[in-house]
Structures are given as C-alpha cells and as structure tokens.
Amino acid sequence: MGFISRGFHGRPRDEGVKLPPGQYLVHDFPVLSAGPTPRVPLDRWEFAIDTEDGRTHRWSWRELMALPSETPTVDLHCVTKWSKLGTAWKGVSLDTLFADVESSAEYALVYSYGGYTTNLPVEDLLDGKAWIVYEFDGEELAAAHGGPARLLVPHLYLWKSAKWVQGIRLLNEDWPGFWETAGYHNYGDPWREQRYQGD
Amino acid sequence: MNGRRLVWRIARLVEIRDETPSARTLVFQIPDWPGHLAGQHVDIRLTAEDGYSTQRSYSIAAPADGERVELTIQRVPDGEVSPYLSEELAVGDEVEIRGPVGGWFVWRPDGTAPVLLVAGGSGIVPLMAMIRARRQAGSRTPFRLVYSLREPGERYYAGELRRPDPGLDVTYLYTRVVPDGWARPPGRLTVADLNTGGWPADFTPACYVCGPTGFVETAADILLAMGHDARAIKTERFGPTGG
Numbered sequence: 001m002g003f004i005s006r007g008f009h010g011r012p013r014d015e016g017v018k019l020p021p022g023q024y025l026v027h028d029f030p031v032l033s034a035g036p037t038p039r040v041p042l043d044r045w046e047f048a049i050d051t052e053d054g055r056t057h058r059w060s061w062r063e064l065m066a067l068p069s070e071t072p073t074v075d076l077h078c079v080t081k082w083s084k085l086g087t088a089w090k091g092v093s094l095d096t097l098f099a100d101v102e103s104s105a106e107y108a109l110v111y112s113y114g115g116y117t118t119n120l121p122v123e124d125l126l127d128g129k130a131w132i133v134y135e136f137d138g139e140e141l142a143a144a145h146g147g148p149a150r151l152l153v154p155h156l157y158l159w160k161s162a163k164w165v166q167g168i169r170l171l172n173e174d175w176p177g178f179w180e181t182a183g184y185h186n187y188g189d190p191w192r193e194q195r196y197q198g199d
Numbered sequence: 200m201n202g203r204r205l206v207w208r209i210a211r212l213v214e215i216r217d218e219t220p221s222a223r224t225l226v227f228q229i230p231d232w233p234g235h236l237a238g239q240h241v242d243i244r245l246t247a248e249d250g251y252s253t254q255r256s257y258s259i260a261a262p263a264d265g266e267r268v269e270l271t272i273q274r275v276p277d278g279e280v281s282p283y284l285s286e287e288l289a290v291g292d293e294v295e296i297r298g299p300v301g302g303w304f305v306w307r308p309d310g311t312a313p314v315l316l317v318a319g320g321s322g323i324v325p326l327m328a329m330i331r332a333r334r335q336a337g338s339r340t341p342f343r344l345v346y347s348l349r350e351p352g353e354r355y356y357a358g359e360l361r362r363p364d365p366g367l368d369v370t371y372l373y374t375r376v377v378p379d380g381w382a383r384p385p386g387r388l389t390v391a392d393l394n395t396g397g398w399p400a401d402f403t404p405a406c407y408v409c410g411p412t413g414f415v416e417t418a419a420d421i422l423l424a425m426g427h428d429a430r431a432i433k434t435e436r437f438g439p440t441g442g
Contacts (some may be wrong), residue, residue, distance in 0.1 A: 003209065003295055005245040007287050010253055011279045022244070022254040024279065031412040031436050034303055036419035036429050081242075081254050114429065144416055182302035195242075196300065198204030 020190035023083040029136075029145065030082055034178065037143050038114035038164050045148055047132060048167035049097060052105040059097070061148070064132065067092045072131060074154035076161075077190035089152055091133030094125045105170035109177060110151055113164040118177035119186070120153065120160055122170065129155060132165060157188040157195070207244060208232070210268065210296040212288055218355040222273045222321065223285050224260060229296060234263040237332035238305035238325045238407070238435075241268065241298030245280060255280045258325040258409075258435075259299065262332035268296070271355060273321040304407065304435045308336035312405045312431075315397045316344040317418045319388075319410020323355050325435060326409055334364060342367045345396040347388050347414065350376035370396035388414065393421050400426035409435040 011024075019025060042061045049057045059067075070093050076084045108125055111117050124130065134141050134149040141147035146163025153160045159179050169175075180186050185194040193199055214226035235241075239259055246252035261269040274285040288294070306314065306329040314333075316326040323346055333342055348354060350373060360369050372392055373385050383392075398404040406427055408418045415436045422432050 003246055003293070004248055005283075005294055006292055008245045008247050008283050010245070010247045010251050013251060022252075024253055024255075031416075033434065033436065035434055036423050036432050037416060038429070080256055144412065178303075183300065196205045 017085070019083050020077050021193045022195075023077055023081055023190065026082040026084050029084060029087075030078070030080075031144050032078060032080055032158075033163060034116070035114060038112075039143055040113045040148060040164060042148055047097075047149070047165065049101050050167060050169045051101060051103045052170050052172050055102075057097075057101055064092060064134070064149070067096055070131060072133075072152070072154075074152070076154060076158050079157040079159055079184065079188070079190075079195050083190075088137055089131065089133040090135035090138075091131040091149070091152065093128065094130040094132065095128065097132065098126060101170075103170045105172055107171040107174045109169045109171055109175045110160075110162045111166050111169065112162045113166050116162055116164070116178050117175075118160050118162050119175055119180055120156065121187075124153060124156065125168070129153065155189070157185075157190050159184065160188055203233070205297045205300070207295045207297045209293050212290050212292050212294075213267070215290060218271055219353055221285070222271055222355060224269055224271045225284065225288065227268045227270070227294075227296065228266050229268055230266060232263075232266045232268060233299070235259055235268070235299035236302075236305040236307060237262050237328040239299035239301045239328075240325070241270070241296050242300060243280070243284070244295040244297075245283065246295070253279060256300065258328070260324045260327050260331075262328055262335050271321070271324045271327075304409070304433050306332060306405070306407065308332055308338050310338075310405060311340055313341045313398050313402050314343070315393075315404045315406045315422075316342065317388075317393070317397075317406065317408040317410075317422075318344065318346045319414030319418070320348060320353065321355070322408075322410030322414070322435070322437070324409075326407060327356055329407065330360075330364070330367060333367070339366055343397055344369045345372065345388075345392060346370065347372040347374060347392075347410070349374050351378050368396070372396075388417055388421070390421050390424065393418070393425065397422075397425075400428075403428070403431065406432045407435075408432065410437075412436045 045061045130153045133152045151162045151165045210227035210229040216224040260271045272285045275281045
C-alpha cells in the first residue's frame with residue numbers, strides 16, 4: 001500500500017458505480033473550452049470529411065438533418081476529473097457519414113469552428129463508436145456545449161469530442177491537435193488514465 | 200513537446216495563509232519540482248486508508264520559486280476534496296501532487312503585448328500567478344485586472360493587490376454588495392466595465408478570462424463584441440462541481 005492522506009475519508013463509496021481511475025461523479029454538466037464560444041448560423045453551417053487524396057464530402061445542416069439519426073446514451077469522462085453518466089444525445093453515426101467515403105487513411109484530425117483541433121485514429125470513429133450530435137437531453141445542443149453540433153466519442157476523454165465540429169481531415173500520418181500539442185495524451189483512454197503525455 | 204512524464208510527487212504543506220473565511224492559500228514544498236509557468240495547474244491526489252483515492256485540479260497561485268508551490272483553495276460546500284484541503288490539512292501533512300499541467304492558459308514574462316486579466320471569484324488564482332510572475336521578472340508589460348466578486352469580503356490577496364505595483368491597474372466589480380460610497384451599483388459584468396477597466400481592441404492585448412462558466416461566457420462574448428481577436432482571448436472555466 002502506498003501513500004495515505006491523513007484524515008481523508010472521501011465520499012461514501014458507491015459500489016454500484018464503476019468509474020475510470022481518478023474520476024469523480026457529477027450530476028451537472030460542466031463546460032471546458034480554451035477560448036470564446038463560436039456562434040455558427042445554421043444556414044452557413046457545413047460539415048466536411050476531407051480524404052487523404054484531396055476529395056471532400058460535404059453536408060449542409062439540412063442534409064445532416066435528413067440523415068438517419070441515432071440516440072446514444074453514454075457516459076462522459078473529462079480529463080479534468082469529472083464523469084457524468086447516462087447522458088442522452090441525438091445525432092448521426094460517423095458510420096453513416098463515412099458510408100460513401102473511400103479512404104485507407106489511419107488517422108483523423110478533427111477541426112472545429114473557432115480553430116480547435118483534436119486527433120484520433122480513424123478506427124475510433126467507426127463501428128458505432130462516434131457520432132455528430134445536435135441534441136442533448138431532448139433539447140438542441142447549446143453553444144457552450146458545442147452546438148449546433150459536436151463530435152461525440154465517449155470512449156475517449158471528452159476533449160476528443162470536439163465542440164463546434166466543422167470537419168474531419170483524413171491523414172496518412174498522425175497530426176497532434178490542440179491539447180495533444182499542449183502536453184495532453186495523444187490517445188486519451190480514460191480507463192487507462194491516459195491524461196498527459198507519458199501516462 | 201518535451202515528452203517529460205508527469206510523476207506523482209509527495210508534497211509537504213509548509214505554510215497556510217487565510218485569504219477569506221472560506222479560502223486559504225497552501226504553500227507546498229515539493230522535492231524535485233520541475234518548475235512551472237504562470238497560469239498552469241496541478242493535480243492533487245488524496246488516498247483514504249481503505250485505498251479509495253480521488254483527484255482534483257487546482258490552479259497555481261504564484262510563479263515558480265524553487266520547490267515551493269502555492270495553491271489557493273476555495274472551500275466548496277459539500278465538496279469531497281476542498282473542505283479537506285481548506286480545513287483539515289495542517290502544516291507538515293503531505294499530499295500527492297503532479298504537474299505542472301496546461302500549456303495554453305499561460306503568460307510568459309517575455310510577453311510584450313499589454314495584458315487584460317478578467318477574474319470571476321476564485322478565477323483570480325491563475326491570474327494572480329501572472330501578476331506575481333510579472334513583478335518577479337521586473338517586466339514592464341502593462342497589466343489590467345478586472346476582478347468581479349459578490350462582495351468585498353470575498354477578495355483574495357486584498358493586501359497585496361492594494362499595494363502600488365506600477366503598470367498594474369486593478370478594477371473591482373461587485374455583483375451583490377458594494378463598499379460604502381462605491382460609485383458603481385452592484386451588478387454583473389457589462390460592456391462598460393470592460394471598456395473602462397480593459398484595453399481598447401486596437402492595443403491587441405492578450406486577454407485571459409477565468410471564472411465560473413457563465414461569467415467566462417459573458418466576458419468572452421463582450422470582448423469579442425468589443426473587437427478583440429478570438430485567438431487573443433484565452434479562457435479557463437470552472438464550476439463548483441464536485442469541489
């Protein structure tokens with residue numbers, strides 16, 4: 001047994017809930033972002049997937065809304081230590097958006113209105129693991145939480161779920177994104193507590 | 200990045216300073232501390248006797264000073280960690296700390312652009328590290344601080360911010376209770392406050408905004424409306440969540 005904090009007892013343990021290491025449970029929905037909240041009018045909103053050979057697939061807001069939607073209920077884990085369980089979303093699976101995209105790229109750089117970027121392997125976007133979501137808890141997604149639409153990749157720390165998502169660039173090599181170049185882990189698996197570089 | 204691994208270190212509490220009835224500054228001695236930049240934070244890990252452990256992030260309140268690392272902890276009612284840190288922890292006690300963390304919300308003493316700091320409540324902590332780093336470095340970069348609080352009794356670092364610090368202007372805003380004879384009625388941050396207490400956009404200042412989410416959203420929106428470049432506005436948001 002390692003270090004003990006004298007006199008620290010912590011909250012009563014809830015044995016029914018299993019959280020990733022170092023996380024604690026919250027019931028509100030904290031906001032974390034590095035700059036002002038961008039506001040994107042829906043008539044100018046567009047989402048794109050850019051392939052490694054220079055082709056671009058685009059969707060307007062109306063086209064996104066016309067695609068089949070899913071309603072994932074997922075747990076969120078933020079690198080700042082909070083976890084929120086059972087969050088209800090509505091959006092389009094990346095499998096649907098990638099259906100007609102021909103690509104053999106292994107890496108993705110997600111970019112957002114406002115300039116934010118984050119990187120992850122393409123395989124983490126596919127097979128029912130990721131969505132472009134536009135509703136939270138039955139309401140349209142608030143700008144502070146990434147509206148009108150954000151990426152949702154709940155099996156990775158929440159900074160990978162880029163708010164105000166604008167597009168995904170497919171790449172043959174890995175390009176670290178915003179937090180990934182600022183000392184955070186390149187992959188960010190909460191169950192392996194990959195918070196920072198070297199974890 | 201340098202790829203340096205962030206290891207957990209044993210930090211010994213060597214000094215306590217009360218800031219307000221519900222907040223105190225803790226000065227830790229951390230062997231082999233690698234140093235940090237103003238604006239960065241640390242992770243603290245507490246472990247109970249049954250092995251249960253939990254972590255929280257706290258902003259560092261002062262620039263690097265050898266192995267000394269200062270945090271200011273606001274007690275969050277019903278919090279799991281902040282009541283322990285702000286009430287129970289005594290000089291000589293130890294916690295585990297790793298860091299520094301965060302390479303974005305930082306000010307470097309070689310920065311020459313004028314600086315606007317906008318603090319809501321305990322959001323003053325990382326901004327105070329920048330003010331102290333400026334003073335420590337003898338920097339002449341002009342700083343302005345706009346510090347919004349519910350009432351005068353909640354001011355952190357009141358004595359230090361009262362002392363003259365050439366090139367630093369401090370504006371207090373109170374949202375609920377104002378001191379006797381205070382000209383501005385109590386109220387939330389407005390365009391007029393940042394017009395008066397901040398810099399014109401054409402001075403292209405570096406803006407740092409830290410506080411609760413709603414405050415940061417408001418302040419960043421006002422700065423954008425005043426014409427400041429979104430890329431020059433760095434924000435750090437926090438809530439009383441979890442504490």
